[in-house]
Amino acid sequence: MEKQHNRGQDGAGIATLKLNVEPGYQYMHRLRVSGPGAIKEIFNQVNNEVEELEKMYPDLKTHPGMLKGYLRFMGETMLGHLRYGTQGRNNVAFCHPFVKPDINPARNLTMAGNFNLVNTDELYNALDSHPTQEERTSDLGAMIETVHHYLCQEEALSPENPNIARVLQQATSKFDGGFVCGGLVGNGSSFVMRDKNGIRPAYYYQDDEVIVVASERPAIQTTFNLQIEDIKELEPGHAVIVDADGTFNNVRILEESPKTACSFERIYFSRGSDADIYKERIALGEALSADVLKAINHDLKNTIVSFIPNTAEIAFYGLIKGLETWLKDVEVERIIKNKDTMSDDEIRELIHRRVRIEKIAIKDVKLRTFITEDSSRDEMVQHVYDITYGTVKQGVDTLVVIDDSIVRGTTLRQSIITMLDRLKPKRIIIVSSAPQIRYPDCYGIDMSRMGDFIAFQAAVDLLKDQGRESVMQEVYDLIKNATDEQLMEENYVQRIYADFTDQQVSDKIAELLKPEHVTAQVNIIYQTVDGLHKSCPNNTGDWYFTGNYPTKGGNRVANKAFMNYMERKTGRGY
Numbered sequence: 001m002e003k004q005h006n007r008g009q010d011g012a013g014i015a016t017l018k019l020n021v022e023p024g025y026q027y028m029h030r031l032r033v034s035g036p037g038a039i040k041e042i043f044n045q046v047n048n049e050v051e052e053l054e055k056m057y058p059d060l061k062t063h064p065g066m067l068k069g070y071l072r073f074m075g076e077t078m079l080g081h082l083r084y085g086t087q088g089r090n091n092v093a094f095c096h097p098f099v100k101p102d103i104n105p106a107r108n109l110t111m112a113g114n115f116n117l118v119n120t121d122e123l124y125n126a127l128d129s130h131p132t133q134e135e136r137t138s139d140l141g142a143m144i145e146t147v148h149h150y151l152c153q154e155e156a157l158s159p160e161n162p163n164i165a166r167v168l169q170q171a172t173s174k175f176d177g178g179f180v181c182g183g184l185v186g187n188g189s190s191f192v193m194r195d196k197n198g199i200r201p202a203y204y205y206q207d208d209e210v211i212v213v214a215s216e217r218p219a220i221q222t223t224f225n226l227q228i229e230d231i232k233e234l235e236p237g238h239a240v241i242v243d244a245d246g247t248f249n250n251v252r253i254l255e256e257s258p259k260t261a262c263s264f265e266r267i268y269f270s271r272g273s274d275a276d277i278y279k280e281r282i283a284l285g286e287a288l289s290a291d292v293l294k295a296i297n298h299d300l301k302n303t304i305v306s307f308i309p310n311t312a313e314i315a316f317y318g319l320i321k322g323l324e325t326w327l328k329d330v331e332v333e334r335i336i337k338n339k340d341t342m343s344d345d346e347i348r349e350l351i352h353r354r355v356r357i358e359k360i361a362i363k364d365v366k367l368r369t370f371i372t373e374d375s376s377r378d379e380m381v382q383h384v385y386d387i388t389y390g391t392v393k394q395g396v397d398t399l400v401v402i403d404d405s406i407v408r409g410t411t412l413r414q415s416i417i418t419m420l421d422r423l424k425p426k427r428i429i430i431v432s433s434a435p436q437i438r439y440p441d442c443y444g445i446d447m448s449r450m451g452d453f454i455a456f457q458a459a460v461d462l463l464k465d466q467g468r469e470s471v472m473q474e475v476y477d478l479i480k481n482a483t484d485e486q487l488m489e490e491n492y493v494q495r496i497y498a499d500f501t502d503q504q505v506s507d508k509i510a511e512l513l514k515p516e517h518v519t520a521q522v523n524i525i526y527q528t529v530d531g532l533h534k535s536c537p538n539n540t541g542d543w544y545f546t547g548n549y550p551t552k553g554g555n556r557v558a559n560k561a562f563m564n565y566m567e568r569k570t571g572r573g574y
Helices: 038-056 064-070 120-126 139-157 165-172 217-225 261-268 277-286 289-295 312-338 342-351 374-381 409-423 453-464 470-481 484-488 502-513 529-535 552-566
Strands: 011-017 028-033 076-085 098-100 109-117 175-185 188-193 204-206 211-214 238-242 248-252 303-307 360-364 386-387 396-402 427-432 521-526
Touching: 011 038, 011 109, 028 038, 038 064, 038 076, 038 529, 076 109, 076 175, 109 139, 120 427, 139 165, 139 175, 165 188, 165 238, 188 312, 204 217, 211 217, 248 360, 261 277, 277 289, 277 312, 277 529, 289 360, 289 427, 289 521, 303 312, 312 342, 312 396, 360 409, 386 409, 396 409, 409 427, 409 502, 453 470, 453 502, 470 552, 484 552, 502 521
Parallel strands: 303 396, 396 427, 427 521
Antiparallel strands: 011 028, 011 076, 098 109, 109 175, 175 188, 188 238, 204 211, 238 248, 360 386
16 A cells, blocks of 8 residues: 555555454454654554554464454455545545445445546436435445445345356446455455446466466566566456355456557556556656757757656656667767867867756645645645746756646746746746646546646636637537436537637646746647657547546536536536
8 A cells, every 4th residue: 555655545444354253253344544744653553553462462473364353454355446536525424435234245345446437326316316516426335335225136146156257246236446456355245347448457467375466567577576467467358256265366357448548547646666657657758858859949958857756757757768769869960060160179069969958847745736635736836836946047058847748737837937037037937837727627537627737627718818718608508408318428618729729728727827027938838639649559548538438427527517617617527
């Protein structure tokens, strides 16, 4: 769990399933804690139980049977989860795992996952369930209710040996969204399942002693000291199921569909220590080098390159790689062309040229503002960064600063651009390793409010500049008058951007993000969608950039998010 603690989690939880427990003794245990120190608090509580028992029974560790009986979280099957809260309040009620209790032991169910569903209302209605408002805002609530429904049906058919694969096949056929979700069943079975499009990531390792599944490959590699080839990817539409006797099965539970794995996972969310993700982030940065060179008129002598935040560091290395390749090509070409007329000092000066790299910004507060609650984000971003003074030739140098993505632009507008301007550069160029985020995500990241996206704000302003605000009303009318089926068949919001080039939107974003008091020229360079796909060829999910959703429910979310914007409603579009 700690090796996946790279996303600014605001809560965590664990659950344990004990096998072959005597009747009358509890066999499922769960512990959840909210707050940024949740992992530490959880395992402090677990370790305190061990220490208390050791005081009473010093040799207790030599008796595993007694340990299992006394310690709540010592068992054969374990489930852990880190909550990344972008929906629902940041309290313990929303932390996974969830538990669905039942008087019948085989119907008890614990689940946790990494996902969003876009059809929770439909699921609750189909089950004739009446959740509280708090339960309705939790996708896991709808998911565990659905799985439990089919588990009860299966257990009634086969009390001694319920077919977990069939349960998952029936339940997941009702889900619209992206998910990787694990569960513990009271009969001793456990499972992890993945959506049919492979939107959310999952990897597993199996040997004679252990079976482990996680959303990030390096977490397994580091914990178990494994090589990359030891670990397999859980294929889309599949589930790994482990029976109480340890039997392992990898089964297909959903029909085969095009794989549209989330590219934002590669750009931002997953730990960059994964071998493939590291290469992809390098490639994302390198793909931007030509646009950066063009923007600075190839004047690297008066350009400083840096990165903000730390998650953009790998893409920064890729950008430097691309710039240095161009610089070396220029050096070679000039030396070959002028070798008979150049002095030794001139040649030496030429080959010692380097891209100017500086640590321009320093993050003073270890907080991830992108995933902080809206109420405190604006206040935080004003104090997150500080600058390195004395690095810039005032009025001469251009600052090129790469970010992994620009979603809202809040940190740029309220903190970073102002602070960079204090160094008195001639120009500030912000580079995003991700393309323009134009549409809601509803499969795990939960960026769902149209008005939050700086790219959408730019498109709206462009329409206003051209006196074409009527386009907004036309799209709104189309959505409001559409049937539910039509809302799922077409993403009408794409019409908002249809008449604008990427460059027009980028230029308007730069205009919106530049505070009035900033004297330097400000420009924004975004990754292209083509550059994204070349850099991340195996993760083709790009709906937040293009509006091309892998499921019909995604179109409906985008349409409803736009309708909410027009009607000035808060909350997500599903």
